[in-house]
Amino acid sequence: MLQKEKPTIMDIAHMSGLSKGTVDRVLHNRGEVSRKSYDKVMSVIKELGYEPNVFASALARGVSPRIAVLIPEYGPGSYWELALMGIGKASDTIGPLGVDTELFQYNPSDAASFQDACNRLLASSPSGVVVAPMFRLGVQMLTAELRRKSIPYVFFDTKQDDEGYLAYFGLPEYKSGYLCADQLTIDRSASEVLVVRIKRDPFRQSDPTIIRRAGFLDYMHEHYPDCTVRSLFIDPDDPVRTDQELNSFFEAFPGTTHVAMFNSRIYLIAPWLERHPAQVRRVVGFDNLTANLNALSRGTVSALIAQHPDEQVAMGIQALFDFIVLGKKPLRRDNYMHMDILTRYNIESY
Numbered sequence: 001m002l003q004k005e006k007p008t009i010m011d012i013a014h015m016s017g018l019s020k021g022t023v024d025r026v027l028h029n030r031g032e033v034s035r036k037s038y039d040k041v042m043s044v045i046k047e048l049g050y051e052p053n054v055f056a057s058a059l060a061r062g063v064s065p066r067i068a069v070l071i072p073e074y075g076p077g078s079y080w081e082l083a084l085m086g087i088g089k090a091s092d093t094i095g096p097l098g099v100d101t102e103l104f105q106y107n108p109s110d111a112a113s114f115q116d117a118c119n120r121l122l123a124s125s126p127s128g129v130v131v132a133p134m135f136r137l138g139v140q141m142l143t144a145e146l147r148r149k150s151i152p153y154v155f156f157d158t159k160q161d162d163e164g165y166l167a168y169f170g171l172p173e174y175k176s177g178y179l180c181a182d183q184l185t186i187d188r189s190a191s192e193v194l195v196v197r198i199k200r201d202p203f204r205q206s207d208p209t210i211i212r213r214a215g216f217l218d219y220m221h222e223h224y225p226d227c228t229v230r231s232l233f234i235d236p237d238d239p240v241r242t243d244q245e246l247n248s249f250f251e252a253f254p255g256t257t258h259v260a261m262f263n264s265r266i267y268l269i270a271p272w273l274e275r276h277p278a279q280v281r282r283v284v285g286f287d288n289l290t291a292n293l294n295a296l297s298r299g300t301v302s303a304l305i306a307q308h309p310d311e312q313v314a315m316g317i318q319a320l321f322d323f324i325v326l327g328k329k330p331l332r333r334d335n336y337m338h339m340d341i342l343t344r345y346n347i348e349s350y
Contacts, residue, residue: 007048016044027327045327066100067320068126069313070117070142072108072134077290079264079309083132083157086310090317099321102126109200111135118142122149128166128320130313132157134206152323154316157309158208159334167319167330169312171337176286176305177215177262179339183303184260184284185224192256193220193229194249198236198263209262216260230256236268246272250279257281267291270300288342288350297344306340306350 009027013020018037025033026041033041044050069087074080084103091101102124106117114135121129122145129146131153133139139160146153152166159168184190195213200206220227232249234242246269250256259269259280266285273280285292288306295301315335322328342350 007050011048012041012044012050015048016040042327064098064100065127065321065324066102066124067094067128067130067317067324068102068104068121068124069317070104070106070121070129070131071313072132073105079287079289082287082289083309083313086312086314087317089310090314094317094321097321097325099127099325101317108134108206111138111206114138114206115141122146126151127324129153130156130316130320132208132309132313133160134208136160136207152320154319156312156316157307158211165333166323167316167333167335169315169319169335169337171307171339173211174215174218176307176339177209177212177217178219179215179341180212180260180262180284180286180305181216181219181223183305183341184258184282185220185227187282189281190224190227190258192253193227193258193260194253194256195229195231196259196261196266196269197231197233198265199233212262216262234268236265239268239271242268243272250276254279259283261285263287264289264292266301266304267295270295270298273300274298288340293342293347296342296347299344302343304342306342307337308340312337 009020009023013023016023018041022033022037023041026038071080071083074084087101087103094101104117104121107113115138118138118141122142129151131139131142133155140162143153143162143164147164153164154166155168155170157170158173159165159170184193195216217229220229230253232245234245257280259273260283261269264285264287266283267289270291273283282302283300284303284305285301286305286307288304288308292301292304296304319330323330340350
């Protein structure tokens, strides 16, 4: 029995009624193709079951496709170190297939550092970009330039209002804030709540938890309208000052019994909480960092909501690989990840 020959670019061109050059531009995401022609080529590809030869494609262009990943600088045990694990895992998968991954980093407290990282990224002419949005205006400028250059991009961790992103992999941000409030008030005794926030750039251009905070506040307003919610900003690099500010806050508002943080660093206030065990009844934070899990196991933190940035970024890189190399769009644009509620009673098997 004769084996059916695999379809070629010429077959696609013939069936679509377009030139080989147009088909090639669609397959390699080179832009300069009308939406009508793009849809026609993709329809024929689906009908024929065409799969490009990754290695031949790379050789023909003389370069390897390259995916750039833009994340903040990180230290040991940090949230972004978890993301790096996912980047490494995805790189190990697509690297042997001829696609490189390059990391670009910046100081998360410095808008100028972010802009410099964006400039370096754009100068490298990537085939696709994965970005965790931090500086809202800076991200808007970056994505506008990516769209102008027809470079596909994916958001992970959080996303911004943007019509051009290929896909998003992360928590449903508003619902995650809603869930945090639900877990914080599960004992139904909250009358005064403290939200601990991180001091970021001096102009507050970086506010990645803004939507999560909105979900939290809406839940509190709907379910506990008489509860007072106050905020305290702390410097993550100054534990002595953090202790002083917590002392001052609870001296001023001794009725505060519930505490929440919307980022990954609830561990920063664990030492103070453990020195004042009678002050706070429930504490809820985010992310399965080792330091957070340790505070959870000691009972200092009541619950953690884990979101797995390693999985998010790995899926984002894979989605770009599928799009750039195979011409496959993600099945869903917004890919909301599971939210795991961790307590001291279930972390041993986590």
